[in-house]
Amino acid sequence: MRTRCLALGITALTFLSGCTTWAAELRGPLRAWQPMEVSFEGPSVTETDTAPNPFLDFRMSVRFTAPDGRFYSVPGFFNGDGKGQGSGKIWTVRFTPDQAGRWTYRAEFKQGRHAAIRTDGAPVAFDGQAGSFDVKQRDPNAPGFWRWGRLQYTGGHYLKFAEGPYYLKGGCDSPENLLAYADFDNTPPSHRYAPHVKDWRPGDPTWNGEKGKGLIGAINYLASRGVNSIYFLVQNIGGDGQDVWPFAGRIDPRGHPSNDNAHYDISKLHQWNIVFEHAQRRGMMLHFVLNEAEARNKQELDNARLGVERKLFYREMIARFGHHNALQWNLSEEYDLDLDLGPDRVKEFAQYVQDIDPYDHPITVHNKGRAPDPGWLPFLGDRRFSTTSLQTYQNTAHWGERVEKWRRLSDVAGRPLPINMDEFLEANQSNSVKIRKEVIWPTYLSGGQLEIIMESKLQTEDFRTLDDLWRWTRIAREFVEENLPFWEMEPDDLSVVEASDLHGGAQCFSLRGQLYAIYYPVAERTGRLTLWDVKGQFEQRWFNPRSGEFVGPAVEFTAQGMQEIGPPPTAPNEDWAVLIRRVRQ
Numbered sequence: 001m002r003t004r005c006l007a008l009g010i011t012a013l014t015f016l017s018g019c020t021t022w023a024a025e026l027r028g029p030l031r032a033w034q035p036m037e038v039s040f041e042g043p044s045v046t047e048t049d050t051a052p053n054p055f056l057d058f059r060m061s062v063r064f065t066a067p068d069g070r071f072y073s074v075p076g077f078f079n080g081d082g083k084g085q086g087s088g089k090i091w092t093v094r095f096t097p098d099q100a101g102r103w104t105y106r107a108e109f110k111q112g113r114h115a116a117i118r119t120d121g122a123p124v125a126f127d128g129q130a131g132s133f134d135v136k137q138r139d140p141n142a143p144g145f146w147r148w149g150r151l152q153y154t155g156g157h158y159l160k161f162a163e164g165p166y167y168l169k170g171g172c173d174s175p176e177n178l179l180a181y182a183d184f185d186n187t188p189p190s191h192r193y194a195p196h197v198k199d200w201r202p203g204d205p206t207w208n209g210e211k212g213k214g215l216i217g218a219i220n221y222l223a224s225r226g227v228n229s230i231y232f233l234v235q236n237i238g239g240d241g242q243d244v245w246p247f248a249g250r251i252d253p254r255g256h257p258s259n260d261n262a263h264y265d266i267s268k269l270h271q272w273n274i275v276f277e278h279a280q281r282r283g284m285m286l287h288f289v290l291n292e293a294e295a296r297n298k299q300e301l302d303n304a305r306l307g308v309e310r311k312l313f314y315r316e317m318i319a320r321f322g323h324h325n326a327l328q329w330n331l332s333e334e335y336d337l338d339l340d341l342g343p344d345r346v347k348e349f350a351q352y353v354q355d356i357d358p359y360d361h362p363i364t365v366h367n368k369g370r371a372p373d374p375g376w377l378p379f380l381g382d383r384r385f386s387t388t389s390l391q392t393y394q395n396t397a398h399w400g401e402r403v404e405k406w407r408r409l410s411d412v413a414g415r416p417l418p419i420n421m422d423e424f425l426e427a428n429q430s431n432s433v434k435i436r437k438e439v440i441w442p443t444y445l446s447g448g449q450l451e452i453i454m455e456s457k458l459q460t461e462d463f464r465t466l467d468d469l470w471r472w473t474r475i476a477r478e479f480v481e482e483n484l485p486f487w488e489m490e491p492d493d494l495s496v497v498e499a500s501d502l503h504g505g506a507q508c509f510s511l512r513g514q515l516y517a518i519y520y521p522v523a524e525r526t527g528r529l530t531l532w533d534v535k536g537q538f539e540q541r542w543f544n545p546r547s548g549e550f551v552g553p554a555v556e557f558t559a560q561g562m563q564e565i566g567p568p569p570t571a572p573n574e575d576w577a578v579l580i581r582r583v584r585q
Contacts (some may be wrong), residue, residue: 004227026133033149040107044089094259094322122344143282160487168477173422177191179234191461207270225470233289331363366423380413394425399521428456441507447486451475490510490511496565516579540579542568
């Protein structure tokens, strides 16, 4: 029997099994690339129950089969009353269909000791129940990442949306304890984000009345400044902040073997998902960091091994949040600092995450130190890792040289990777210009991407303190996105000769013989562009990295070996970019 409530986007399916009625409810727009839920009424339990533990002693998954026959086996979870409360009989799976047409699904629900992380267990409740639903075509006008689909690795130096553009990251790396927010249930109130309450807008989500406006407003502000990625820990017990965890039981924030890491806080995780969904609607990738550098944090789950607690933790994070289109799993901040997890253990963690995640989201790990080598070398060429997360702490990454080196290393290893500089010189108002000149533009025009770590780090409350830097990052990123087929281009600094070497000198990103983007940290001496064996007419235009505008008229020239770039339109002591493209043969 099927009933449909179109106004609420709810489809209710009822199945009869003997004398018991099992109800399934579908929620969501039922449109390609937009999230939906399938919920069943099953055993009535509470999040802190131990006999059985609703998280560990049940295993729920749903197999979704697409119109073309492909299928996804998606893990589900105990969802309390389905509205954020920890007691109830609702068991839910979140899913994002990737094509239009008739989908079918079949539920698996098993019970047994540690059934969640095993393959056995006795079938109970709604096990075996099946149904179907119709999905509409993708909405090209949907907000944020819902219009483009899943962000995925496609074999090159940039991730790409399934039905959209290549992705160029310009993210925020602070505070790592973003989720230590006063309005989340059962959370130490390290952050309130009070300056961003004014950035909340009517129609934006809240919870428990008016809660959530500070963090939702902060996401709105960052998105309005072009920030398209946010980095956060989901468990920092025994780490720096000691104020973020998803667990419902008793926790010593300093870390302790007796901590209850096998029961999950349903109301808190419900609220997290409200924030994550809003970030996706605002075009912000979710950078999930699953471990912190400190030894006691790494030891919190199974004494730093892949045991019961860690397996359950990975499964719960994937089941509750893996349906979002744009995210990456970072296995650990500074995996080789303090307690060195070692490459083999990190790869074991990566394999488990990859096996559970039905969407094959990018997996990475973060290294320590001023240079990413040798810490990241063991992961090159490994098919479990689809992007980098490189640290050059309190360094400028040598004006793009690190990016170029790691692009080449990943190429040689046979698996080209996106090169992400995720932690470099700590940003503040006084060094913003230095970062623009020595990090942002050199990184982008060397073929890499970045996240900015704020000097305030765990104390960050107001992201406006770096307003200029967010704006400059957006200007640089959009220059690349709007003017360059960047996914086809290569770093090419040696094509520019006789230019000033201040702040690392000229940075060139090119499609040889066709297109050249050159950045000068100081444009007093711009040198020449080598165009040997190149014929045709080219156009040269100057771009102001401070204002985000092309300045002055376009100038055409005929390629004749060595081309003088000439001076910028004004202010040669400032930084400038120049775009040179072939316009005719």
